[in-house]
Amino acid sequence: MIVECPSFKIQTEINFMDKKCIVTDLSHDISKDDPVFVGHQKTIMWDHLTHEETQKMGLTKPPYSYKVVGITICDHTGTHVDAINHVVTEPDALSIDRLPLEWFMTPGVWFDFSHKEPNSYITRADIDEALEKTGVTIKPQSVVLYYTGWYKKWKDRYEYIKNYPGLDREATEYLSDLGAVIIGADAPSIDSYHEVKVVMVQPAHIVCRERRILNIENLANVDLIPSHEFWYVGLPLKFRGATGSPFRGVAIVPVEE
DSSP, rough: OOOOOOOOEEEEEEEEEEEEEEEOBBBOOOOOOOOOOOSSSOOOEEEEEEEHHHHHSSSSSSOOOOEEEEEEETTTTTEEEEHHHHHHHTTTOOGGGOOOGGGEEEEEEEEEEETTTOOOOOOOHHHHHHHHOOOOOTTEEEEEEEEEEEEGGGGHHHTTSSSSSOOOOHHHHHHHHHHHHEESSSSOOOHHHHHIIOOOOOOOHHHHHHOOEEEEEEEOOGGGOSSEEEEEEEEEEETTTOOOEEEEEEEEEOOOO
């Protein structure tokens, strides 16, 4: 019997732990056409073995064949999470394979900062306003994601990588004080492009360094999460010693019966 595979949807309804839930995909596809942060390796993908080649090379006998795609990527490709050793210089700083599972399966909240101007800063006042508007509470050891609308520029690889807003130092410290162990943006950095390109200090990343917390970059579809509180799952690949990893992340929201 051939099992019918459902068509892919960015958002779908599933039964999870005996509860009806809406699941939202938070990750971009990974492809050779993706925007790349300046200085990072471009993604390369090729047909390493085709169906025809596996038969001609004597690796299989007709009618059986298989195909293999070769991939080379940076550990900060696409939707990815930074490990602690990305910004911390001490030799014992944790690489991506040594980070705790519980940080990647955790309660989450999301905020809408799409009103912020390009190159501007998201401040503590913006966070307080978002907390009041949404009525959510940032739980200890949780993830905070925010929406700027920048992910919608993803297919324009040159426009996407510039002019995005980001957190200032005080706002990042505040989110950490409230309980966040991961902060994620739908932009190339949680820092403002002005900091990345002009100031070249990146205060939000410095707070991650000082407090040993993580950040996520290049999220997608955060604004589609149907509740500002959700359960977050985003497991990185276990690249030994790596400073980050792309991942497939989802937001899970139980449906009220």
